[in-house]
Amino acid sequence: MTNNSIEKFQDPGLPEHIHRKADHDEKAAKTAERQVAILFLLSAVGTVLAIGSYIFMPQDVVIFIPIMGDQNAAQLFLGLGIAMATFFLGMGAVHWAKTLMPDTEVVAERHEFRSEESDREDFVATVKEQGGSAGLGRRTLIKRSLGLAGGLAALTPIVMLRDLGPQPKKQLETTSWEAGTRLVTDPGDRPIKPSDLEVGAVAQVLPALKDGEERTLENIGKDAVLLIRLNPSEFNLDSERLSWTHDGIIAFSKICSHMGCAVALYEQQTKHLLCPCHQSTFDVTRAAKVIFGPAARPLPQLAITLDSEGYLVAKQPFTEPVGPSFWERNTK
Amino acid sequence: MSQKERIIGGVANYVDERTGAAKWLNKNLKKVFPDHWSFMLGEVALYSFIILLLSGTFLTFWFDPSQRDVIYNGSYMPLQHVQMSAAYASTLHISFDVRGGLLMRQIHHWAALLFMAAIIAHLLRVFFTGAFRKPREANWLIGVGLVTLGIVEGFLGYSLPDDLLSGTGIRIAEAILQAIPVVGSYIAFFAFGGAFPGHVFIPRIYTVHVLLLPGAFLALITIHLMLVWYQKHTQYPGPGRTEKNVVGYPLMPVYMAKAGGFFGIVFGVTAFLGAVASINPIWLYGPYTPGQISAGSQPDFYMGWLDGLVRMSPPIETHAFGHTISWNILIPGLIVPGILFTGMALYPFIESYISGDKREHHLLDRPRNVPNRTALGVMSLTFIMVVLINGGNDLIATHFHMSINQIMWMSRIGVFILPPLSFVITKRICLSLQRADRDLVLHGRETGRLVMLPHGEFVEVHEPISAEKAWTLTSHEQPKAIPHVSEDANGVAKPKSLVNKLRSRMSTANAEQRPAATATEAKELEGGHH
Numbered sequence: 058m059t060n061n062s063i064e065k066f067q068d069p070g071l072p073e074h075i076h077r078k079a080d081h082d083e084k085a086a087k088t089a090e091r092q093v094a095i096l097f098l099l100s101a102v103g104t105v106l107a108i109g110s111y112i113f114m115p116q117d118v119v120i121f122i123p124i125m126g127d128q129n130a131a132q133l134f135l136g137l138g139i140a141m142a143t144f145f146l147g148m149g150a151v152h153w154a155k156t157l158m159p160d161t162e163v164v165a166e167r168h169e170f171r172s173e174e175s176d177r178e179d180f181v182a183t184v185k186e187q188g189g190s191a192g193l194g195r196r197t198l199i200k201r202s203l204g205l206a207g208g209l210a211a212l213t214p215i216v217m218l219r220d221l222g223p224q225p226k227k228q229l230e231t232t233s234w235e236a237g238t239r240l241v242t243d244p245g246d247r248p249i250k251p252s253d254l255e256v257g258a259v260a261q262v263l264p265a266l267k268d269g270e271e272r273t274l275e276n277i278g279k280d281a282v283l284l285i286r287l288n289p290s291e292f293n294l295d296s297e298r299l300s301w302t303h304d305g306i307i308a309f310s311k312i313c314s315h316m317g318c319a320v321a322l323y324e325q326q327t328k329h330l331l332c333p334c335h336q337s338t339f340d341v342t343r344a345a346k347v348i349f350g351p352a353a354r355p356l357p358q359l360a361i362t363l364d365s366e367g368y369l370v371a372k373q374p375f376t377e378p379v380g381p382s383f384w385e386r387n388t389k
Numbered sequence: 390m391s392q393k394e395r396i397i398g399g400v401a402n403y404v405d406e407r408t409g410a411a412k413w414l415n416k417n418l419k420k421v422f423p424d425h426w427s428f429m430l431g432e433v434a435l436y437s438f439i440i441l442l443l444s445g446t447f448l449t450f451w452f453d454p455s456q457r458d459v460i461y462n463g464s465y466m467p468l469q470h471v472q473m474s475a476a477y478a479s480t481l482h483i484s485f486d487v488r489g490g491l492l493m494r495q496i497h498h499w500a501a502l503l504f505m506a507a508i509i510a511h512l513l514r515v516f517f518t519g520a521f522r523k524p525r526e527a528n529w530l531i532g533v534g535l536v537t538l539g540i541v542e543g544f545l546g547y548s549l550p551d552d553l554l555s556g557t558g559i560r561i562a563e564a565i566l567q568a569i570p571v572v573g574s575y576i577a578f579f580a581f582g583g584a585f586p587g588h589v590f591i592p593r594i595y596t597v598h599v600l601l602l603p604g605a606f607l608a609l610i611t612i613h614l615m616l617v618w619y620q621k622h623t624q625y626p627g628p629g630r631t632e633k634n635v636v637g638y639p640l641m642p643v644y645m646a647k648a649g650g651f652f653g654i655v656f657g658v659t660a661f662l663g664a665v666a667s668i669n670p671i672w673l674y675g676p677y678t679p680g681q682i683s684a685g686s687q688p689d690f691y692m693g694w695l696d697g698l699v700r701m702s703p704p705i706e707t708h709a710f711g712h713t714i715s716w717n718i719l720i721p722g723l724i725v726p727g728i729l730f731t732g733m734a735l736y737p738f739i740e741s742y743i744s745g746d747k748r749e750h751h752l753l754d755r756p757r758n759v760p761n762r763t764a765l766g767v768m769s770l771t772f773i774m775v776v777l778i779n780g781g782n783d784l785i786a787t788h789f790h791m792s793i794n795q796i797m798w799m800s801r802i803g804v805f806i807l808p809p810l811s812f813v814i815t816k817r818i819c820l821s822l823q824r825a826d827r828d829l830v831l832h833g834r835e836t837g838r839l840v841m842l843p844h845g846e847f848v849e850v851h852e853p854i855s856a857e858k859a860w861t862l863t864s865h866e867q868p869k870a871i872p873h874v875s876e877d878a879n880g881v882a883k884p885k886s887l888v889n890k891l892r893s894r895m896s897t898a899n900a901e902q903r904p905a906a907t908a909t910e911a912k913e914l915e916g917g918h919h
Binding site for chain 1: 419420421461488489490492495498502522524530553557560561563565567568569570571572573574575577578580582583585587589620621628629632633634635636637639640643646647649650651652653654655656657658660661663664665666667677678679680681682683684685686696699700701702703704705706707708711712713714715716717718723749750782783793794798830838857859860864879906907908909911912
């Protein structure tokens with residue numbers, strides 16, 4: 058049997074329309090009409106509920122709803138009212154359309170979008186003729202200077218965005234920490250003595266403010282430091298990094314070296330620091346070496362020591378930029 | 390003429406004498422729209438957009454888009470006398486001291502989630518049924534633009550309250566900007582008006598969120614709908630439906646009532662959610678400060694896949710010649726999403742190139758009849774699901790007492806293995822479903838009635854299916870593969886032979902089909918013995 062003689066199934070055409078009960082039974086139509094009216098009335102009740110609870114419901118009543126928990130009654134009933142008003146208005150309209158409006162399927166013709174061949178030719182001719190009369194193709198000087206002018210004009214809006222902000226300069230590389238800056242509690246701004254921290258404890262600290270200085274979020278975003286106290290024997294550090302600690306107390310930038318979130322989760326058992334944003338995990342005993350997750354660099358360590366009064370201070374500024382990487386960053 | 394008819398006539402006359410619109414209106418009020426539940430998905434997106442405009446406008450009346458420091462002094466006791474930005478304080482004011490304010494905030498947020506969910510569902514419907522094919526490629530591109538803008542708009546929106554959770558999201562966005570090679574730190578400093586967080590990003594993203602992007606949405610949605618109108622809606626195949634017609638109901642009155650009513654239903658559902666289901670309770674998070682964070686920080690779902698990608702990225706950075714490139718941010722944050730969205734945008738053109746099909750299509754495909762496309766779609770979905778799950782790995786770990794490291798490694802491996810696997814499985818399922826269709830047409834449907842034959846054998850009686858059903862199951866096109874021709878008739882090697890070879894291979898894979906049943910086969914079976 059050749060391919061040609063294979064007979065395909067034929068399109069039987071639109072199936073016969075099946076009439077709804079309401080189409081021929083006046084009683085059913087009346088019922089449908091009543092149903093639509095009931096839906097619309099429910100919507101009206103919703104509006105009354107909404108406006109009523111807006112005006113009369115006290116704002117401080119809290120009611121308990123199973124699963125949802127405590128809810129502010131005024132917000133709840135206002136919302137339920139609006140929900141009823143709109144939902145049943147919609148249901149009424151849809152029910153009306155489905156039961157009483159004509160449901161005979163209508164067939165409309167579709168036409169290919171491609172124009173008649175003659176129209177297409179005329180169009181091309183017009184473009185050639187009209188466009189050609191401008192002479193853009195011939196007058197290359199105009200074409201090139203137009204391109205130059207147009208391209209340059211588009212530069213202005215870009216250049217004018219320049220004053221959106223200052224240049225970064227060294228701001229990404231520096232923090233407020235200097236040699237001798239005291240570590241103070243956050244919140245509270247109290248200087249800290251080693252005896253304030255028990256072994257296993259962790260504290261968030263900031264650099265003490267100089268006179269007349271105010272704490273800004275920009276500074277906190279770079280200066281936040283975590284102070285952790287371990288048993289000195291638990292450290293696994295080279296001699297330089299060990300000298301940056303004091304009696305088991307070690308300090309790291311709290312700003313994640315991955316994307317700048319606050320590395321706030323400390324696991325006392327394993328001595329791991331975990332960033333809640335992307336789960337980068339740092340080993341405190343090994344100078345915050347990355348042991349898991351997307352961070353590529355350890356958290357910068359802050360060298361600390363004691364000042365003459367016995368308070369913890371920074372021995373030196375951070376030796377590398379804190380926070381996420383950037384193009385100009387020049388240290389591994 | 391009744392009173393009513395006179396009034397309608399008068400209005401119609403007034404309008405027509407000034408616009409000449411009678412002919413156009415008459416034609417368009419009778420415009421036919423095909424009916425199918427899946428055509429409502431785009432409608433849901435449209436209606437939630439309108440809800441967003443309405444509820445958003447309400448919120449702007451009280452929201453103060455400023456990072457000015459204020460001391461909170463409203464009726465929410467736990468944050469009394471706490472220093473915070475005016476943006477956060479005014480959001481608290483809306484939530485606790487404006488009647489219906491919390492409700493509107495929650496409606497706005499729920500509508501945003503519904504908007505994105507509906508867009509994605511609509512996009513999947515359009516993809517799997519092939520509705521993006523000629524002549525609708527432009528509308529596909531607009532759709533890809535809308536989903537991209539939707540992600541940005543949603544992110545900016547939930548960042549406006551300046552609470553601890555949203556500030557953390559902004560911090561991550563800043564890190565992505567900062568990671569762009571060469572110009573990154575400049576872009577970040579320009580965007581934030583200096584060092585992070587600065588005092589300008591809330592007012593800036595406010596303008597983008599309430600003016601720039603909604604304007605772009607309005608323009609794109611208008612073009613999107615005008616094209617749907619002008620090109621007429623696609624329809625599913627079936628008896629009486631062809632490439633040359635549209636079968637459905639007229640705009641007036643049926644679609645006006647149904648669409649208008651459906652808007653009410655969508656609004657009602659959103660309002661119900663806003664009334665009973667708490668969302669983004671910013672008063673629990675506290676004001677933003679870069680030194681703090683809450684555990685289980687999660688973006689909204691349409692950002693979750695990006696977050697999951699970032700989480701699973703290996704820790705790679707390049708340090709060379711005094712510069713740093715953060716591949717651990719660039720790859721998951723910019724490169725992979727860029728490839729995904731570009732691929733999505735170009736798909737209609739790629740498919741048309743591979744199949745060589747340049748014709749108009751108004752009849753939709755049943756997904757099983759286009760196994761390769763369906764498999765590709767499921768493969769992409771699988772990829773997104775794996776990374777989305779990884780975006781919630783911390784919550785999964787705490788809720789199900791699992792090891793976060795294991796979940797992360799499972800996703801890292803899964804993201805490479807599961808998508809291709811799901812491609813193969815989906816393709817096989819599609820081909821099996823084609824075979825099942827063929828069986829159904831040739832052997833009829835199983836009736837569940839068992840009959841004992843004289844010699845003791847039991848058989849199940851099959852009943853032939855209707856002519857309508859047989860047509861629906863067999864009317865689809867069965868494309869042929871484009872053969873690979875490496876040389877022309879004179880034996881001269883064709884240029885770009887490799888490209889041609891690739892195209893022909895992909896076209897062969899694309900054309901893999903089980904043959905649809907034909908009437909001839911059915912007759913032969915009838916004549917013979919079962």
